[in-house]
Amino acid sequence: MIRKRTNDNSFNRFQQSSLWQKCTNFRSLKQLHAFLIVNGLNSTTSVLRELIFVSAIVVSGTMDYAHQLFAQISQPDIFMWNTMIRGSAQTLKPATAVSLYTQMENRGVRPDKFTFSFVLKACTKLSWVKLGFGIHGKVLKSGFQSNTFVRNTLIYFHANCGDLATARALFDASAKREVVPWSALTAGYARRGKLDVARQLFDEMPMKDLVSWNVMITAYAKHGEMEKARKLFDEVPKKDVVTWNAMIAGYVLSRLNKEALEMFDAMRDLGQRPDDVTMLSILSASADLGDLEIGKKIHRSIFDMCCGDLSVLLSNALIDMYAKCGSIGNALEVFQGMRKxxxxxxxxxxxxxxxxxxxxxxxxxxxxxxxxxxxxxxxxxxxxxxxxxxxxxxxxxxxxxxxxxxxxxxxPNIKHYGCMVDILGRAGLLIEAFDFIDTMEIEPNAIIWRTLLGACRVHGDVELGRRANEQLLKMRKDESGDYVLLSNIYASQGEWDGVQKVRKLMDDGGVKKKDLFLFGYGHRNKHTDPAVVESVSVDHDF
Structure with a gap:
């Protein structure tokens, strides 16, 4: 365990150095830690506080290292506990923040206003409503609800986790003069699709910060109301990357991919630097458009922006984009060039x-x-x-x-089962495919039966085709393609009575024949009959 001791002369020399300012990555953090140990500073309380703060908050991706350091401190103070809870709440595993809060209570350390705020933010990310309400109760007992910082976090928690009535009551009680709770409550209503109430709150705000504008623009964009989103976007006094991202992502979500690309070009023209979120949206737009040239242009922009060091997320999106644009060679090149x-x-x-x-x-x-x-x-x-x-x-x-x-x-889910039916059907193992469907642990859907029906047509199995069609008709009776597949099976085997029966079945059921073409009309030989035989192609999409 690290025991506290002081070495004032060394500490003064350390404070006068510029090491803290230079600590921007994991390597420099470890060098800093080594410097502290060599100079006997690693047990000084104030230095330990800063070391925990830098590893948990300042340097990105070093939270595990912060936990290792924290575990060696025999008696961490409230600042260290709060820093660890805050840092953990911001990671992809916010449950660790709740665990630390529990450990802190068990060790008899009394939480303060910052503790409650940080653990409430973790509860919000986790959507742990019951625990959040429990924390709210402890806030009341501790007398911190009147604290602006804690109250605003409570509004944020309740608004995000669905208890808009409690959030509104806290807001109406004493928070109407501050922009933070206005934004939190607006976002809460918007997240639940209550855009009219959200817009009313937004319009009534005594002062709007950029967060407020972004909340409302994002709300409209997520619900596909791009005209309203664009109107607000054009009114924003000063935009940041979040503002642009909200619009670009909204256009992509609404399948307005050309508009998304135009917005991206405007963003670059105005000198706003895109981030990973921007580029992920733009790659999605390029993939949906299937335009390889645009995709390559975006790839070059990403390469320049990241100086060749692409994140895993961006590389994955590039692979997906190239594959959808038909350039599997480029997709392979990106994949093979990934370090991780x-x-x-x-x-x-x-x-x-x-x-x-x-x-x-x-x-x-x-x-x-x-x-x-x-x-x-x-x-x-x-x-x-x-x-x-x-x-x-x-x-x-x-x-x-x-x-x-x-x-x-x-x-296995329905897609895995569907793939297996397709594998067996294509190979002509139709009886095995039927047996496989009988052993499925989930109910087969219409796509699986249609896949098998298509395989029966390819392999000319009338009896099994009839069985598959019967199962299809139990699920849906208005798909003309299902009847046509069965009709084609009969026709391929010269069973023209069967073709006529299928025709009658369609007429009796009022099924409209669409996207069909005539086959074998007006010819009579061993392969055809004067009956009209329709053909249709089948695509499998699980």
Whole structure:
């Protein structure tokens, strides 16, 4: 354990140095820690406070290191506890902040206004309503509800977690003169789709800061009301990257991808530097448009912005964009150039290869993923099963399906089952496909039965096609394509009575024939009959 002792001369020399200001990354943080140990400063309370603050708050991504330092301090004071709770609440694991708060209470350290605010923010991120209400009760007992900082955090918690009545009561009681609670309450109403109330609050604000403008613009954008969002956007006195991101993301969400790209160009023209959030939205727009040239242009912008050091998220988005734009070569190049890959990286490239007909390469990459001890998820297995289906690899498909269930303990969903039915159907193993459906642990949907019906048409199995069609008709009776597939099965085997029965079934059910073309009309030989036989193509989309 670190015990506190002082060394005033060394500490004075340390304070006069510029090491704290230079501590901007993990490496410099460790160098700073080493400096403290060598100079006997690592047990001084004020220095420990700053060391914990820098590792938990100032330097990004060093929260684990902060926990290691904190664990060595025998008697952390309230500032250290609060700093650790605050830093943990800002990470992807805010539950750690709640755990620290519990430890703090168990060790008899009395929380202050900052403690309550930080742990309430963790509860908000976790949507832990019951615990948040418990913290509210302790705030009341401790007499901190009148504190502006705590009260505003309570409004933020209740507004975000759905108790708008409590948030409004706290707001009406004493918070109407401050912009922070106005924004929190406005965001709470907007998040629950109550845009009229949110806009009324926004309009009534005595003073609007940039956060308030961004809250309202984001609300309109998320609900697809882009005209209203744009009107507010044009009125904002001074915009930041969040303002631009809200508009760009809103356009992408509304499938107005060209408008999103135009907004991005305007952002750059006005000198506003985009961030990762901006580029993720723009890549999504490029992918939806399927425009490879625009995608390449965005890629160059990202490369320049990040000086070649792309985040995993951006690299994954680039792979997805290139795959959707039909350039699987570029997607592979991005993937192979990544220094660090996560499961989504592998999913994107394995799925992209499978969908572009490179089944062998897709399966090889999946095997490489397993060799490198990367853990696949349910999306990975959908991708590799699609690859097996396209390559006609029945044995491998069965093997990977069983691997998913028995080794990785992933419960198959409707997409996995659909892929297996497609694998068996394409291979002509129709009876096995029917048996497989019978053993499914979830109810088969219409897409699975239609997949099997399509396989019966390809392989000319009238009896099994009739069985699949019966199951389809139990689910839906107004899809003309289902009838046409069965009709084609009859026609392919020269069973023209069956064709006529299907025609009558459609007429009796009032099913409209659409997107069909005539086949075999007016010819009579061993393959055709004067009856009209419709054809239709089937796409599988699980």
């Amino acid at each position: 890959k996560d499961t989504s990286s592998w999913n994107s490239i394995i799925g992209g290869l499978a969908l572009h007909g490179h089944a062998e390469e897709s399966i090889n990459l999946f095997q490489e993923m397993l060799r490198l001890k990367m853990k696949p998820n349910e999306i990975t297995f959908v991708a590799v099963l699609v690859a097996c289906s396209h390559a006609g690899k029945v044995r491998e498909g069965r093997m990977y399906f069983n691997l998913m269930k028995n080794v990785f303990k992933i419960e």
